[in-house]
Amino acid sequence: MLPERFFSDRFALSPSLLDRVLGTALRGRVDDADIYLEYRVNEELLLEEGAVKKASRHVSQGAGVRAQSQTRTGYAHTDEISLPNLEEAARSARAIADRAAASGSVAVAPGRPSRDLYALDVPPIAADLTAKLDLLRRVDAEARAADPRVSQVIATLASEEVILYIATAAGWTAGDVRPLTRLNVTVIAEEGGTRELGTYGGGGRVPFDYFLDADRWRRFTGEAVRQAVLKLRAVGAPAGTMTVVLGPGWPGILLHEAVGHGLEGDFNRKGVSAFSGRLGQKVASELVSVVDDGTLPNRRGSLNIDDEGTPTGRNVLIEQGVLCGYMQDRLNARLMGMSATGNGRRESFAYPPMPRMTNTFMMAGQDAPEDIIRSVKRGLYAVAFGGGQVDITSGKFVFSASEAYLVEDGRIGAPVKGATLIGSGPEVLTRVSRVGHDLKLDEGIGTCGKDGQSVPVGVGLPTVRIDGVTVGGTQL
Amino acid sequence: MGADLLLDVLKRAGAKGAREADGYLVEERSFSAVVRLGQVETVTHSQDQRLSLRVFVGRATAAASTSDLSRESLERLIDDATSLARVTAEDPLAGLPDPATLIGTVPDLDLVDRRGHDQTPEEKIAIARRAEEAALAVDPRITNSEGAEFVDRRSTYTYATSHGFSASYEASTFALTATPVASANGEMQRDTWYSTARKRARLDSPDEVGRTAAHRALRRLGARQVKTAEVPVVFDPETAASLVGAVASAASGPALYRGSSFLLNRLGQRVASPMVTIVDDGTRPGGLGSKPFDGEGLSVERRTVVGAGTLDSYLLDTYSARKLGLASTHHASRTGSGVGVATTNLALRPGDASPAELIRSVRSGFYVTELIGFGVSFVTGDYSRGAVGSWIENGELAYPVEEVTIAGNLLEMLDRVDGVGNDLVLRDVTSSPTVKVARMVVAGH
The missing domain is CATH 3.30.2290.10 (PmbA/TldD superfamily)
Structure with missing residues (x-):
C-alpha cells in the first residue's frame, strides 16, 4: 500500500492538508520543517521450555513535527494523529525555531530512489502465524537433538512493519514501507554443574520464508548449540596487549564502534569527535577502506529513504586509509556545508532524526584467511561478539568477544571465555596489517543505540589482523 | 478515566x-x-x-x-x-x-x-x-x-x-x-x-x-594505559551501582527459571562478603524508583536481597514465582511484550570507611570512575569491561587511566569485597557507596 494513501485513508490527512499545516505555521519562518507520520506494527513470539508461551502484538502510531532555524530544532510529537494535534505540534515546534533568524535556505527536494530494496509479496508481519509457531518448535527440537547437554532453548521470532510518510515545508513528500524480521536462538548447555550460553540469529528486510530457505533456521540453531557447548570447555582469556585476528562478518562491529560513530555528522559539526577536523588525513592502514551503504537489497540496515526522505546511498568513509566522508542528516549537512548522505534516522516518531549508520563494512583485501591466522605467532582469534560501546570524544571503544580462541604458532588453539577488547578508534585501524578476501556481512542481528534511540543496523568485515589490541582477560 | x-x-x-x-x-x-x-x-x-x-x-x-x-x-x-x-x-x-x-x-x-x-x-x-x-x-x-x-x-x-x-x-x-x-x-x-x-x-x-x-x-585529561596487573580495584559510587544492578539482574525470576543466572539454586547461601547488604525499597516517599504497586497490582515492599553476604531473596513476578515454587516479591514490571521484573530503589547499604580511607588502604591499584561495554555474563558471572579512572599509588590518586579493562567473575568479586564506603547517596534508582574489591585483573599494555 502506498504510504500516502494509507495515512489519508486512515486519518483523513491528505498531502494538501499536511501542506496547509506546514504552510500556515512554518513556511518562510524557518530554514527547514517537516511532518513525519508513522504507523508501526510489531509481533513477538517466544518459545521457552519447549513451548511457545508468549506472543504479543503492538501497534504504535504518531506524528512528529519539526522546525529548524540555524542550529535550533523545535520538535513536537503526538501519538494521536489528527489535524488539531498536528497544528498544535507545529506551533510548539515553531516557538523554538522561530527565535533564531531563518537563514533563508530551503531544503531542496532530493531525487526519489528508483528501486525498492525490500518489496515483498508477503511481508513477515503478515505471514501465517501457525507456520511461525511451527518454526519455533522445530528450532527447539533441533537444538535438543543436537546435543544432550542442551538444557534450555529460548527462540524468538520478531516481525515488524513500519509505514511512514514525510511532508516537508519545501513542498515535497516521501514515503516508505519497511518490513523487518529476526529469528534468534539462545541455548543453555549444562555439564557437571557448569552452564554456558550460546546465541545466534539473523534476518533482515526479508519474508518469513527466508528462515526456511536453505535451512537457515537449522544453521542458526546449530551455531547457537555449538557456541554453548564450546564454551563449556573454554579457558580464561589472556590479559594484555597482543595480536588479534577478527573473523569475517559480525566482528565488523569493530568498525561500527571504532570509527563509525566518530564519523557521524553531529559529533563532527560540534567538534567533539576524536575524528573532528580530520577529513583528508590518514586514519587507517592503506589496506583499509570502509563504506556505509544503505542500498543493499533486503539488509537489516538498508533503507530506501532515510527518515527525512533523503534516498540512502553508498558512502565511502575511509578510502585506502584516508578519511573521506562523514555520515549526515539534513541539519548537520546544512550547518557543515556538506550534502545529506541519507543517514538521518530516528527510532520512531517520538524522536527527531540524527545521523546514524546503515550497513557499515570494510572492503575485502587480498589475503587468504588461513594465511592470516598462520602469520600469528601468539594472539587471539575472535569470531563472534556481543555488544560494543564507544566514547566518541576520547575515541576509546570496547567490544566483547563471545567466541574466541588462542592462536599459537599460527594454529588455532583452545577456546577462551568472553574477553572484552579495548582500543582507540583513531589508532586501531592504523594497526591493521592483513585484510582477507573473505568480506562477509553479518546475519542481520544488529541494533545500534545512540542518545537513547535504537535503530537496526548491519556490519561487515573480511578476516583482518590487527597488531596490538588490549585483551581484557583474567589470565596474566 | x-x-x-x-x-x-x-x-x-x-x-x-x-x-x-x-x-x-x-x-x-x-x-x-x-x-x-x-x-x-x-x-x-x-x-x-x-x-x-x-x-x-x-x-x-x-x-x-x-x-x-x-x-x-x-x-x-x-x-x-x-x-x-x-x-x-x-x-x-x-x-x-x-x-x-x-x-x-x-x-x-x-x-x-x-x-x-x-x-x-x-x-x-x-x-x-x-x-x-x-x-x-x-x-x-x-x-x-x-x-x-x-x-x-x-x-x-x-x-x-x-x-x-x-x-x-x-x-x-x-x-x-x-x-x-x-x-x-x-x-x-x-x-x-x-x-x-x-x-x-x-x-x-x-x-x-x-x-x-x-x-x-x-580529571580525565592526560589519561594513559597502565601495565597489565592483578591489583585491588576501588569502584566509585556510580560504577559500584552497576555491580549492584548486576546482582539484581541475576536474582530476577525470569533469568532463574530459564537457568541463565549465576545465582541459580543459591537462595539462602552466602554469595558475597559479609560487608554486602543490598536492599530494594520501593516504599521510600519521594523515591525515584518508588511506586505504590507493581505491574500486577501487588503492593511494593522493602526487601533485603542480599543480607550480610547471604542471598535472602530473589526478585519475582507472579509467573516466575510459581515456576520457582515461591511467592511473588511484587517486582513485576510491564514491558512492551508482557510482564518482566524490575527493581525499585535498589541500594547497597553503606559501610564505615570514608572513600578516602578506602583509597588510602591501597598501595597500588585502580580507582574506577566509568565502565563501558557489555562484557557481563549473567549465566556464569564472567565479567570483563572497559574502564576509566585513576591509578592509586601509595594510597593517593596518582594519574588518570583509560583504555584498560577490568576482569573477573561477579561471584568472586562479591566475595572479595573488603571495603564498603560510608558515602551512599540515593541519587538514582540504583545506588551504591564506594566499594573496594581486593583484587581483579586490570589489562593494559
Whole structure:
C-alpha cells in the first residue's frame, strides 16, 4: 500500500492538508520543517521450555513535527494523529525555531530512489502465524537433538512493519514501507554443574520464508548449540596487549564502534569527535577502506529513504586509509556545508532524526584467511561478539568477544571465555596489517543505540589482523 | 478515566473468550530542552500513551499493546491478544495473582510535584543554560560542550484486572544533565554529570551539576594505559551501582527459571562478603524508583536481597514465582511484550570507611570512575569491561587511566569485597557507596 494513501485513508490527512499545516505555521519562518507520520506494527513470539508461551502484538502510531532555524530544532510529537494535534505540534515546534533568524535556505527536494530494496509479496508481519509457531518448535527440537547437554532453548521470532510518510515545508513528500524480521536462538548447555550460553540469529528486510530457505533456521540453531557447548570447555582469556585476528562478518562491529560513530555528522559539526577536523588525513592502514551503504537489497540496515526522505546511498568513509566522508542528516549537512548522505534516522516518531549508520563494512583485501591466522605467532582469534560501546570524544571503544580462541604458532588453539577488547578508534585501524578476501556481512542481528534511540543496523568485515589490541582477560 | 477505559477493554476481552485479563495504561507528557554553547539546540514536546493488555484464554496467554486508544483500535487490540492466546501453549502456571492479594488502599508516596511543572519553556531552557554556563566557567580547558539538557515528565500509571480491580498513581520526574568537553595538548575528554528527582526543588543546583561535570571531564585529561596487573580495584559510587544492578539482574525470576543466572539454586547461601547488604525499597516517599504497586497490582515492599553476604531473596513476578515454587516479591514490571521484573530503589547499604580511607588502604591499584561495554555474563558471572579512572599509588590518586579493562567473575568479586564506603547517596534508582574489591585483573599494555 502506498504510504500516502494509507495515512489519508486512515486519518483523513491528505498531502494538501499536511501542506496547509506546514504552510500556515512554518513556511518562510524557518530554514527547514517537516511532518513525519508513522504507523508501526510489531509481533513477538517466544518459545521457552519447549513451548511457545508468549506472543504479543503492538501497534504504535504518531506524528512528529519539526522546525529548524540555524542550529535550533523545535520538535513536537503526538501519538494521536489528527489535524488539531498536528497544528498544535507545529506551533510548539515553531516557538523554538522561530527565535533564531531563518537563514533563508530551503531544503531542496532530493531525487526519489528508483528501486525498492525490500518489496515483498508477503511481508513477515503478515505471514501465517501457525507456520511461525511451527518454526519455533522445530528450532527447539533441533537444538535438543543436537546435543544432550542442551538444557534450555529460548527462540524468538520478531516481525515488524513500519509505514511512514514525510511532508516537508519545501513542498515535497516521501514515503516508505519497511518490513523487518529476526529469528534468534539462545541455548543453555549444562555439564557437571557448569552452564554456558550460546546465541545466534539473523534476518533482515526479508519474508518469513527466508528462515526456511536453505535451512537457515537449522544453521542458526546449530551455531547457537555449538557456541554453548564450546564454551563449556573454554579457558580464561589472556590479559594484555597482543595480536588479534577478527573473523569475517559480525566482528565488523569493530568498525561500527571504532570509527563509525566518530564519523557521524553531529559529533563532527560540534567538534567533539576524536575524528573532528580530520577529513583528508590518514586514519587507517592503506589496506583499509570502509563504506556505509544503505542500498543493499533486503539488509537489516538498508533503507530506501532515510527518515527525512533523503534516498540512502553508498558512502565511502575511509578510502585506502584516508578519511573521506562523514555520515549526515539534513541539519548537520546544512550547518557543515556538506550534502545529506541519507543517514538521518530516528527510532520512531517520538524522536527527531540524527545521523546514524546503515550497513557499515570494510572492503575485502587480498589475503587468504588461513594465511592470516598462520602469520600469528601468539594472539587471539575472535569470531563472534556481543555488544560494543564507544566514547566518541576520547575515541576509546570496547567490544566483547563471545567466541574466541588462542592462536599459537599460527594454529588455532583452545577456546577462551568472553574477553572484552579495548582500543582507540583513531589508532586501531592504523594497526591493521592483513585484510582477507573473505568480506562477509553479518546475519542481520544488529541494533545500534545512540542518545537513547535504537535503530537496526548491519556490519561487515573480511578476516583482518590487527597488531596490538588490549585483551581484557583474567589470565596474566 | 483511564481506569474506566481499561475496565471496559477487559470486559470486552472477557466477552471474546478471555478467562481473565489485566491491563496497564501509561500516559505521559514530557518536555525536554537541550542547550549547547549557550544556544537552544533542541526543544521537544511529547505526549504519549500506551495501553497494554494481557489475556489468559484457558491456561494460555498472550499480550498486545497500542498507542491508539480509539474504539476501533482497542477492538483490534482485543482481537489480536485473544487470537494469539488461542495459538500459544497451555501453561498451568499462567494466570493473574490471587485477587485477594492485590493492593487495597494505594498509599501516597509523594511522587508528584504539581507546582514543579508550572514553568514556562523559557524558564526550563534557562536551567539547562545555567548548568552549561557553570561547566564552561570552571576552567579554560573546558573548551567545548555536548550541551546540557533539562527534562520534565508527568506520568500516570493505571492498572486493572478483569475481576474489576483498578488502581492508579501519578509521578513526576525532573532531570538535569551537563556534558562538557575538556581539552589539552590535542587530547579531548568528555564526561557527564546529572541530577534527577521527583521534586524539582530537590534537583542539585544547575551550578553544581555543571561544575561537577566539568571536574569529571578535567580529571580525565592526560589519561594513559597502565601495565597489565592483578591489583585491588576501588569502584566509585556510580560504577559500584552497576555491580549492584548486576546482582539484581541475576536474582530476577525470569533469568532463574530459564537457568541463565549465576545465582541459580543459591537462595539462602552466602554469595558475597559479609560487608554486602543490598536492599530494594520501593516504599521510600519521594523515591525515584518508588511506586505504590507493581505491574500486577501487588503492593511494593522493602526487601533485603542480599543480607550480610547471604542471598535472602530473589526478585519475582507472579509467573516466575510459581515456576520457582515461591511467592511473588511484587517486582513485576510491564514491558512492551508482557510482564518482566524490575527493581525499585535498589541500594547497597553503606559501610564505615570514608572513600578516602578506602583509597588510602591501597598501595597500588585502580580507582574506577566509568565502565563501558557489555562484557557481563549473567549465566556464569564472567565479567570483563572497559574502564576509566585513576591509578592509586601509595594510597593517593596518582594519574588518570583509560583504555584498560577490568576482569573477573561477579561471584568472586562479591566475595572479595573488603571495603564498603560510608558515602551512599540515593541519587538514582540504583545506588551504591564506594566499594573496594581486593583484587581483579586490570589489562593494559
